[in-house]
Amino acid sequence: MTYSFPEEVLEHVFSFLTSQNDRNAASLVCRTWYEMERWCRKRIFVGNCYAVNPRVLIRRFPEVKAVELKGKPHFADFNLVPEGWGGFVYPWIVEFARVYPWLEEIRLKRMVVTDECLEIVSKAFRNFKVLILSSCEGFSTDGLAAVAANCRNLRVLDLRECEVEELSGHWLSHFPDSFTSLESLNIACLSLEVSFSALERLVSRSPNLKTLRLNRTVPLEKISKLLQRAPQLADFGTGAYSAEIRPDVYSSLQEAFSGCKKLKSLSGFWDVVPAYLPAVFSVCSQLTYLNLSYATTQSPDLIKVISQCHNLQRLVVLDYIEDMGLDTVAVTCKDLRELVVFPSDPFVADANVLLTEEGLVSVSQGCSKLQSVLYFCRQMSNSALISISKNRPNLTCFRLCILEPRAPDYLTFEPLDVGFGSIVENCKELTRLSMSGLLTDRVFEYIGKHAKKLDMLSVAFAGDSDLGLHHVLSGCESLRKLEIRDCPFGDKALLANASKLLTMRSLWMSSCFVSFGACKLLGQKMPGLNVEVIDERENLNLLPENAPVEKVYIYRTVSGQRLDMPDFVRIMGKDKNGVYNLSLCDKGL
Amino acid sequence: MDHKKTTLDLFNNVDLATELTLGLPGTDNQPEIIKSSLSGNKRTSSEMGSSTCTDENESRFSPPTKEQVVGWPPVRSYRKNILQVKKTESEMGSGMYVKVSMDGAPYLRKLDLKMYQSYEELMKGLQVMFKCIIGLYFEREGYNGSQHVPTYEDKDGDWMLVGDVPWEMFISSCKRLRIMKSCEARGLGDC
Numbered sequence: 001m002t003y004s005f006p007e008e009v010l011e012h013v014f015s016f017l018t019s020q021n022d023r024n025a026a027s028l029v030c031r032t033w034y035e036m037e038r039w040c041r042k043r044i045f046v047g048n049c050y051a052v053n054p055r056v057l058i059r060r061f062p063e064v065k066a067v068e069l070k071g072k073p074h075f076a077d078f079n080l081v082p083e084g085w086g087g088f089v090y091p092w093i094v095e096f097a098r099v100y101p102w103l104e105e106i107r108l109k110r111m112v113v114t115d116e117c118l119e120i121v122s123k124a125f126r127n128f129k130v131l132i133l134s135s136c137e138g139f140s141t142d143g144l145a146a147v148a149a150n151c152r153n154l155r156v157l158d159l160r161e162c163e164v165e166e167l168s169g170h171w172l173s174h175f176p177d178s179f180t181s182l183e184s185l186n187i188a189c190l191s192l193e194v195s196f197s198a199l200e201r202l203v204s205r206s207p208n209l210k211t212l213r214l215n216r217t218v219p220l221e222k223i224s225k226l227l228q229r230a231p232q233l234a235d236f237g238t239g240a241y242s243a244e245i246r247p248d249v250y251s252s253l254q255e256a257f258s259g260c261k262k263l264k265s266l267s268g269f270w271d272v273v274p275a276y277l278p279a280v281f282s283v284c285s286q287l288t289y290l291n292l293s294y295a296t297t298q299s300p301d302l303i304k305v306i307s308q309c310h311n312l313q314r315l316v317v318l319d320y321i322e323d324m325g326l327d328t329v330a331v332t333c334k335d336l337r338e339l340v341v342f343p344s345d346p347f348v349a350d351a352n353v354l355l356t357e358e359g360l361v362s363v364s365q366g367c368s369k370l371q372s373v374l375y376f377c378r379q380m381s382n383s384a385l386i387s388i389s390k391n392r393p394n395l396t397c398f399r400l401c402i403l404e405p406r407a408p409d410y411l412t413f414e415p416l417d418v419g420f421g422s423i424v425e426n427c428k429e430l431t432r433l434s435m436s437g438l439l440t441d442r443v444f445e446y447i448g449k450h451a452k453k454l455d456m457l458s459v460a461f462a463g464d465s466d467l468g469l470h471h472v473l474s475g476c477e478s479l480r481k482l483e484i485r486d487c488p489f490g491d492k493a494l495l496a497n498a499s500k501l502l503t504m505r506s507l508w509m510s511s512c513f514v515s516f517g518a519c520k521l522l523g524q525k526m527p528g529l530n531v532e533v534i535d536e537r538e539n540l541n542l543l544p545e546n547a548p549v550e551k552v553y554i555y556r557t558v559s560g561q562r563l564d565m566p567d568f569v570r571i572m573g574k575d576k577n578g579v580y581n582l583s584l585c586d587k588g589l
Numbered sequence: 590m591d592h593k594k595t596t597l598d599l600f601n602n603v604d605l606a607t608e609l610t611l612g613l614p615g616t617d618n619q620p621e622i623i624k625s626s627l628s629g630n631k632r633t634s635s636e637m638g639s640s641t642c643t644d645e646n647e648s649r650f651s652p653p654t655k656e657q658v659v660g661w662p663p664v665r666s667y668r669k670n671i672l673q674v675k676k677t678e679s680e681m682g683s684g685m686y687v688k689v690s691m692d693g694a695p696y697l698r699k700l701d702l703k704m705y706q707s708y709e710e711l712m713k714g715l716q717v718m719f720k721c722i723i724g725l726y727f728e729r730e731g732y733n734g735s736q737h738v739p740t741y742e743d744k745d746g747d748w749m750l751v752g753d754v755p756w757e758m759f760i761s762s763c764k765r766l767r768i769m770k771s772c773e774a775r776g777l778g779d780c
Binding site: 189293376 | 661
């Protein structure tokens with residue numbers, strides 16, 4: 001017996017499917033559902049811009065309103081991906097401009113965005129609303145000026161940690177007087193001064209403004225004016241938080257903050273002068289997010305602020321907070337979900353602050369909702385890791401960076417295998433793990449055995465042999481992203497687990513022992529993968545088969561060869577046309 | 590236990606001689622797999638110049654000092670820069686270096702007032718630098734009990750006795766220091 005819903009009903013039902021995974025699953029049910037779903041999918045997420053090409057995307061999904069693309073691999077954040085590698089968004093923008101005139105939202109991460117791209121965006125999409133550029137580069141303030149001048153309905157302009165060529169601060173003044181739809185503006189990563197009066201006028205005529213993150217150049221004395229114009233702000237980032245100590249400045253600042261009844265997120269605080277910190281006390285109990293990671297001030301000052309943040313859910317701070325400050329967090333911030341502690345002086349071997357593993361253990365004890373940790377420190381022990389894992393079995397993201405590579409348990413001098421093993425064994429919902437310290441193949445055995453929900457694993461200076469890599473590739477059923485640097489992993493495990501790589505988004509291996517020959521072989525045998533050898537040495541073609549490559553980046557793709565590679569990137573084992581993969585494309589997959 | 594054994598067997602039984610070989614058939618081109626030189630290792634990274642590395646690997650794997658390891662620790666560059674700027678700024682002292690002369694000493698010295706938090710510390714520093722004894726400060730009488738008296742030139746060009754004004758005010762107005770002989774300081778003729 002067959003039955004089918006009328007199209008309108010199906011479409012209505014699908015409108016409740018918001019997750020892309022759910023929509024993908026629905027589209028596999030039958031041809032009708034596939035057709036129905038593809039016509040009404042509005043939001044697209046492409047986790048690796050080279051996994052699929054724009055033509056394939058637009059052919060399948062004709063009615064897209066929002067696109068999210070990611071480009072470079074994560075290790076690009078740490079300068080491991082050479083300049084010019086790729087992640088160019090231009091070809092995508094050109095296709096979108098041609099086919100999606102009603103596109104409203106573009107979110108890009110680690111992509112190269114040129115001014116020309118921004119100009120096209122500003123002119124091609126009549127109803128463009130949201131532009132979020134995260135860790136992107138390649139554009140200048142001219143591109144921003146085009147967006148400001150032309151996007152009549154813009155709601156969100158969010159430049160997160162981008163590298164912008166700053167020609168002038170004048171771009172902000174390009175928002176026309178008639179422009180009143182702004183809801184979110186984040187310019188924290190810019191270093192040039194923008195015209196304050198233009199900023200003030202912009203804020204004044206934006207009644208829906210909820211997020212405003214200023215850059216360092218906006219002086220403390222002027223913040224009160226902005227806050228007075230936008231008391232409805234939910235998310236505010238200060239500029240440089242320093243000024244001569246003047247009672248009038250202080251009191252207007254304090255008054256302005258206390259007028260912000262809806263403020264939940266606070267950040268900025270460059271060059272902080274501690275005397276001005278109490279001006280934020282009135283909003284502390286409202287805060288769910290506090291970022292003090294630019295506040296280079298000592299623990300007692302930080303504690304004075306944090307001890308009032310009873311509703312804090314996410315805290316980002318420098319290691320100036322010290323163990324003592326983290327004890328305060330453990331006692332005060334009972335709703336804490338995420339803790340990030342960055343190092344203040346990462347290149348100095350000796351500790352400049354009293355931050356140890358104790359602080360993290362303390363927070364893991366006191367904050368029962370803690371799920372996500374990013375912690376930089378100088379010492380760790382297995383017993384601390386075991387405690388943390390037993391205190392917080394609900395951890396989903398655990399990223400620990402012990403500054404010295406291969407540092408052992410500082411108490412016993414043993415590897416930290418058992419400690420991290422305990423983490424993966426007790427924290428059954430762990431989806432992301434970054435490890436550091438002295439680690440042998442043992443830890444990988446534990447990970448392969450227990451980390452069944454692990455989605456992303458980052459490894460550095462760890463392991464003894466290919467067995468380590470094999471444990472991970474063969475055991476971690478949910479693994480999608482694996483990034484490895486400076487580990488003695490070679491060809492054996494990689495080749496033995498070649499098919500696993502088709503179930504993953506990507507694998508990065510740099511400064512390991514993967515040979516040129518193995519890369520070639522893998523590329524030849526696995527047409528569904530791009531095996532990119534990234535190697536800046538000259539005469540790569542003369543490299544012997546058994547010589548290790550500098551870096552290899554392997555990802556599944558239906559797109560075949562990419563055509564924008566610099567000369568230090570080679571896709572192994574494919575002919576120039578990538579014929580096999582193009583035929584897959586024609587089948588509409 | 591059985592599961593573990595099976596996994597290992599699978600791994601060990603991968604027949605690299607058939608489908609997935611490296612290099613041309615008939616050649617024996619297995620790369621060296623670096624084994625337990627790194628396991629159970631209590632050595633710090635600076636000692637890790639493993640001799641089992643091949644020549645090609647050596648230069649990459651002879652461990653650089655911490656500063657030279659690219660991308661380690663994994664901190665974004667804009668985050669590194671901000672703290673560097675802060676350090677540089679404090680090192681430069683933003684104008685807190687002042688010349689210090691001592692009567693009878695052949696050459697002048699320079700001193701960073703930001704290194705000190707109080708008059709006591711400054712006196713100690715001066716005493717160490719010039720190997721002199723400055724003595725105690727009394728509000729009414731100035732410096733007693735020594736041959737040397739610290740004075741400074743303020744923003745207005747006047748020579749003042751060190752210690753009269755609060756420390757914060759002093760460091761913001763002090764342009765240079767002079768350690769005078771105490772008899773001169775009191776305007777007495779005989780020394």
